[in-house]
Amino acid sequence: MSRSVSALAGTAAASFLPWSVASRTVAAAWDEAPVDPAKADLIYRTRAPRNGEPRLKELVKDWITPTPQFYIRSHGANPTVVADQFKVSIAGMVDKPMTFSIPELLERFPKSSVTCTVSCAGIRRYEFIKIKQMKGVPWQEGPIGNAVWSGVRLSDVLTAAGVSSDAKHVWFEGADTVVDGNAAFPFGGSVPMSKTREEDEKLPGVLLATHMNGQPLLADHGFPLRTIVPGYIGARSVKWLQKIVVSDKPSPNHFIADVYKMVYSGTxxxxxxTAPIYRYPVNAALCSADNKDGKVTVKGYALPTGQKGCSISKVEVSPDGGKSWVNAAMGEQTGEFCWQFWSATLTIMNPETEVCVRATDSLGNTMPESGPWNLKGYLYNAWHRVPAKQLLN
Amino acid sequence: MSRSVSALAGTAAASFLPWSVASRTVAAAWDEAPVDPAKADLIYRTRAPRNGEPRLKELVKDWITPTPQFYIRSHGANPTVVADQFKVSIAGMVDKPMTFSIPELLERFPKSSVTCTVSCAGIRRYEFIKIKQMKGVPWQEGPIGNAVWSGVRLSDVLTAAGVSSDAKHVWFEGADTVVDGNAAFPFGGSVPMSKTREEDEKLPGVLLATHMNGQPLLADHGFPLRTIVPGYIGARSVKWLQKIVVSDKPSPNHFIADVYKMVYSGTxxxxxxTAPIYRYPVNAALCSADNKDGKVTVKGYALPTGQKGCSISKVEVSPDGGKSWVNAAMGEQTGEFCWQFWSATLTIMNPETEVCVRATDSLGNTMPESGPWNLKGYLYNAWHRVPAKQLLN
Structure with a gap:
């Protein structure tokens, strides 16, 4: 647990969020992204809505991703949020429907933090696009980040509201507006009720987060409140969270009923x-290289399958396109539902080859040699391949 | 379409079901299975409940599986059914809840037939058991059969009852009682509403079947009424159907909420x-061999993925454990959601090898070389391998 979070844990709600800062009222604006791409922290794949990923060599500098380098994935414009008036409601199959302002939420419930990795289901989609053109943000390996999230546990809020024994899912709905053809609706999603209960003293099942890396959430990351679901694809960690609904079925929201599913024909x-995608699969990428007299030290990340208790068991790197493999050295910093850094020093004999990376996790899941195509281009996790030439420069 | 069904199509409901036959009242009896296994049409894997599969060489004699050779898969005892009093109800998210006796059902709605293959999700489970012991019926390649099913379309019944526009699933519940520990409940399941609508003039999406191969259903197959869901695993074709519920969520029945799912840890x-298993995957098996002077003619079945419009595009047979492959000749009889027979004549050089079979369907699905293990042992569809020695005898 990072120092910044420990420091936060003892503070009162009043100072936990700097409500008096006028700039925390966020305007819906597409044009906030920096104009000069060379100076921007993120490479923007689209600007309306804003979707940006960091440079890979930056991504593996810090195990906790600095907020400016944390990828942004939005489906609509940032909503206009008047911080002092913002409320989140919980309704549906509960005894007592409730509404909280953010200070009320933070006063009433114990504060909780989790360090976990959030990863977009569309990560590495450009690999699918190489095979066949498809819609969707052409993400490379960057829409992934590891941060310290702080707020309150969803399970505490559910207990206060009193959940029906028939409830099976918890829905989340944002304050944003997604425009899809002639329709306009908020981004939403849901998680199985059992996921909210798969927690222990240290690790919340689902967090209602007000802070990221010790600071109030930025507008792009869901200020003033978002869900954080450790182990699940980013789409389930709904931003600008203003509505929680307890139900006996998954949310009917477009982003869980229709998209973010692994389909092939799309009928x-x-x-x-097909079930909604919840967990992310084991994945890995080579992110930086340092060539010293032909000895190339490569670094990257590996992410275990987002299932409780799962960790990375090994990362292998091939200097010759998959013929031979060496075990990478593993970074020391680890955590449940967190990525792990790795490094290896290679002698690359043939500059025309590809360097390949594959990770295996403690449940035995491993990355396939090639990725089977799916209609929406989700969850690409085949071996990460980088042309050797690119590493030798 | 078989002759027997054409003949049935013009008959009145009164003669469609022989209600006057007293023997159609079925007693719950575990002991009905024949005593002498050598004389039985099926090989019984369990007797209470009754679970039996045919001998493979019998299975590929007729494209329409004769009823005595059709596998039986039950989770409880056959229920006691008094045919004249049996009723099926439709309720839930409908304008007009309704109840029908079987003659009422057949009088009110147009009769419809479908020839389709039903296959148990546990088919070939013994292959998983070779890897690791697991619960569940140790099925070999036989729990599969192709029959002519006749009755009325579920879609017609839904239209008569008036389905809410928010409805998303249709639940089915049998008259049987499954005992699981201290609990006792009927077998049940559900299908997405869209599946009931994926139909055309010739092919019902879901059938409420009273007849199998031109005769009233046998007790073991669900007399007097069962669902038949073309393309789906047998578990969704609920037997002894007495309750239909229209809902906005899948059935909470144990057999769709908890089991018949592909899980690995089972948390x-x-x-x-995880979504319930609905569709069966592409599969194939070598079922009979005829050795004439070292030329072995092998025959078997291949089943395309249970998705509308999908068919078998090729079946390959390897006489040498997967090193070389020959294309099998395809049987002439085909049908949507139906298996296809195939045959090939092989020269087997090495009696120590395995003969392998793999099928590929028109959606590009193919059988993997080896099957990834899953906790409940469902949907094994790796190459079918038979020791060459067994074929040379």
């Missing part, structure tokens, strides 16, 4: 037969 | 994250 029946 | 969260 209505296939979509209805 | 509550993983079960809740």
């Amino acid at each position: 209505p029946v296939e979509i209805d037969e | 509550p969260v993983e079960i809740d994250e």
Whole structure:
């Protein structure tokens, strides 16, 4: 746990969030992204909505991703939020529907933190696009980040509201507006109720987060409140969270009922037969290289499958396109639902080859040699391949 | 379409079901299975409940599986059914809840038939058991069969009852009682509403079947009424159907909420994250061999993925454990959601090798070389391997 979070833990709600700062009222603005791409912290794949990922060599400098380098994935404009008036409600299959302002939420419930990795389901989609053109943000390996999230536990809020024994899912809805053809609706999602209960003293199942890396959330990351679901794809960690609904079924929101599903034909029946994507799969990427007299030290990240208790068991690197493999040295910093850094020093004999990386996790999940295509281009996790030439420069 | 069904199509409901036959009242009896296994049509894997599969060489004699050779898969005892009093109800998110006797159902709605293959999700489970012991019926390649099913379309019944526009699933519940520890409940399941609508003039999406191969259903197959869901695992074709419920969520029945899911750890969260199994995957098996002077003619079945419009595009047979492959000749009889027979004549050089079979369907799905293990042992569809020695005898 980082120093900044320990420091936060003892502070009162009043100082936990700097409500008096006028700039925390956020305008919906597409044009906030920096104009000069060379000076921007993120490489923007789209600007309206804003979708940006960091440079890979920056990404592996710090195990806790600095907020400016943390990827941004939005489906609509940042909503206009008047911080002092913002409220989140909990309703549905509960005994007592409730509404809280952010200070009320932080006063009433014990504060909790979690360090965890959030990763977009569309990570590495450009690999699918190489095979066949498809819609969707052409993400490379960067829409992933590890941060310290602080707020209150969803389970505490659920207990206060009194959940029906028939409840099976918890829905989340943001204050944003997503425009899709002639329709306009908020971004939303849901998680199984059992996920909210899979927690212990140290680790919340689901967090209602007000802070990221010890600071109030930035507008792009969901100020003033978002869910954080350790182990799940980023889409389940709904930003600008203003509505929680307890139900006996998954949310009917477009982003869980229709998209963020692994489908191949995309027929209505296939979509209805298919579960929403929740957990992210084991994945890894080579992010930086340092060539000293032909000895190339490569570094990267590896992410275990987002299942409780799962960790990275090994990362292998091939200097010759997959013919031979060496075990990478593993970074010391680890945490449940967190990525792990790795490094290896290679002698690359043939500059025309590819350097390959594959990770295996403690549940035995491993990255396949090539990735089977899916209609929406989600969860690409085949071996990460980088042309050797690129590393030798 | 078989002759027997054409003949049935013009008959009145009164003669469609022989209600006057007293023997159609079925007693719950575990001991009905024949005593002498050598004389039985099926090989019984369990007797209470009754679970039996045919001999493979019998299975590929007829493209329409004769009823005595059709596998039986039950989770409880056959219920006691008094045919004249049996009723099926439709309720839930409908304008007009309704109840029908079987003659009422057949009088009110147009009769419909479908020839389709039903296959148990546990088919070939013994392959998983070779890797690791697990619970569940140790099925070999036989719990599969192709029959002509006749009755009325579920979609017609839904239209008559008036379905809410918010409805998303249709639940089915049998008249049987499954005992699980201290609990006792009926077998049940559900299908997405879109599946009931994926139909055309010739092919019902879901059938409420009273007849199998031109005769009233046998007790073991769900007399007097069962669902038949073309393309789906057998578990969704609920037998002894007495309750239909229209809902906005899948059935909470144990057999769709908890089991018949592809899980690996089996944690509550993983079960809740995972969709029920609906469709069966591409599969194939070598079922008979005829050795004439070292030329071995092998025959078998291949089943395309249970998705509308999908068919078998090729079946390959390897006489040498997967080193070389020959294309099998395909049987002439085909149908949507139906298996296809195939045959090939092989020269087997090495009696110590395995003969392998793999099928590929028109959606590009193919059988993997080896099957990844799953906790409940469902949907094994790796190459079917038979010791060459067994074929040379």
